[in-house]
Amino acid sequence: MKKFDIQNVKDTRSGFGAGLSELGKTHPNVVALCADLTGSLKMDAFQKEHPDRFIQVGIAEANMIGLAAGLAIGDKIPFTGTFANFSTGRVYDQIRQSVAYSNKNVKICASHAGVTLGEDGATHQILEDIGLMKMLPNMVVINPCDFNQTKAATIAIANYNGPVYLRFGRPAVPNFTPADQTFEIGKAITLNEGTDVTIFATGHLVWKAIEAGYALAEQGISVELINIHTIKPLDNNAVITSARKTRAVVTAEEHQMNGGLGDSICQLLAKELPTPVEMVAVNDSFGESGTPDQLMKKYGLDTEHIIAAVQRVLKRK
Template sequence: MQENHSLAGAGDYPSRGNIPTRRGFGEALLEAGRKDRSVTGLCADLTGSLHMDLFRDEFPERFVETGIAEANMISMAAGLAATGMKPFAGSFAVFATGRVYDQIRQSVCYSRLNVKICASHAGLTLGEDGATHQMLEDIGLMRGLPNMTVVVPSDYSETKRAVKALVEHEGPAYLRFGRPPVPDFSRDEDGFEIGRSIELHAGKDVTVIACGVMVWKALEAARILEMEGVGVRVLNMHTIKPIDRLAIVRAANDTGAIVTAEEHQVNNGLGDAVAHVCGENIPVPIEMVGVEDSFGESGRADELMKKYKLTTEDILEKIYLALRRKY
């Protein structure tokens, strides 16, 4: 595996404002459809929520509105892929993975078909819709499937780059993004390569490995500790599977302690994946920021992130703990 990008300085990543990642998905799908006539869209009655109406309006002949029939949607996508098309099937994360797991396992992954499962409204940041819709187990469900690639971009711009990469990627893939506006800070010049992390901040004392909305919070923590003289390496692990093993091993070797951060259950998500790599190669103290084996609840996104300990302050607390264990 190639080395990850190395980009020093958290100041290189100011926010350009808050934009929903789902908007990045919709815009990138439209751009992909203009360039590649094999790109096809399918959605289960959530077209506006995923901004797939942009694709539908310009390419109605390549779009299928399945209605509230997610299992049928995945089966249709598998059929389209078998004919050489590149289907992007979109729904909320709780429906796109949990409701249709059997179809994904049998029709997509077992058959190695080129279906992209695109899931919006994941995690606690879904907010007021509550525990039944706040999918916190989807990364684990998808990374456990043979042949599946799992991608969790950090912001609007990276979501657009992820879609472009997935158009060229052959095989089953899961793309996870969210509902609310979040800081847009990533840079086009960083590129996007599936399976290759991006180092956003250099540091030799501890490494924070984050995905999705937690990447920005990891950068915030790095900026705070930089003023205290603590060097925090920040890795944007946008691909959970295949995970960037080389970057993880190098971070463990260089810094001697790791903190993971994800808007997902700590069980079976990014933290588990990182711990597995370290356990096989270079055991170091690892602390995990994530949901601790519980369901969510209804509330504002910011309130929920605070209650379930998914804030910058919680990352800082785990960094201090990891440093104490290191020494």
């Protein structure tokens, strides 16, 4: 198993903030809207550097989505920012009508996704957002894994014309992908080539999968590890090619099993290449208050659960 150097430990939301700040300098049509969470979303740099292109909408997310659609009509590239919960479920019809169906160039940027939001509890820990967003026609769904990748994804989506849901999180996590990477929407990244099992991971679970890969290598298990940063459109070719090679698949994500990455991969494999799959995801449950590490363990999302899922799927080969 290849070793990955940790450059530093940073939150993915700061990667978004850094990417947005850079876009402010390079893309005069990029505008940012925030629903009273500027600091939490790390949008304060953009706000300070481009006050004329930053719009504080207050605690009014529905209006924010409509404003963004209207700005997009006027050839702006609006980035909306709030927690993932309030970016999706709270404004689902606004996104459906004014952004997805109307096919507007709006970037819905969502922080504090999943249980790693932590102590605020389940009211704020959305685990359904990927499913909600991927069901919408025209919507691209991206869930990068670390600071560098989130920054690169933020920049990349400004150069893509169409609705995008960009999901990131609150906790500091290992930052290991290249600082100078070019982010390609819809292109899976093979982090490690292996022969016994493929782990398809997304978001915070990518690093957990790397840790699982190290432990499994010591047990003599060769893991192919693929970072699926774009859940929709899914890189079908990468999934099928790897599954054909290893014939055993584990998916890993900080999301409900229903509607998440694993669900998309199972749908694809059931049709194209029936393969045993084990899913590391939340099993039809809400979260609760706690530290991110405590919650990842309790809800079955830590390294040990990925290792156990690999061991289960290998028995089914």
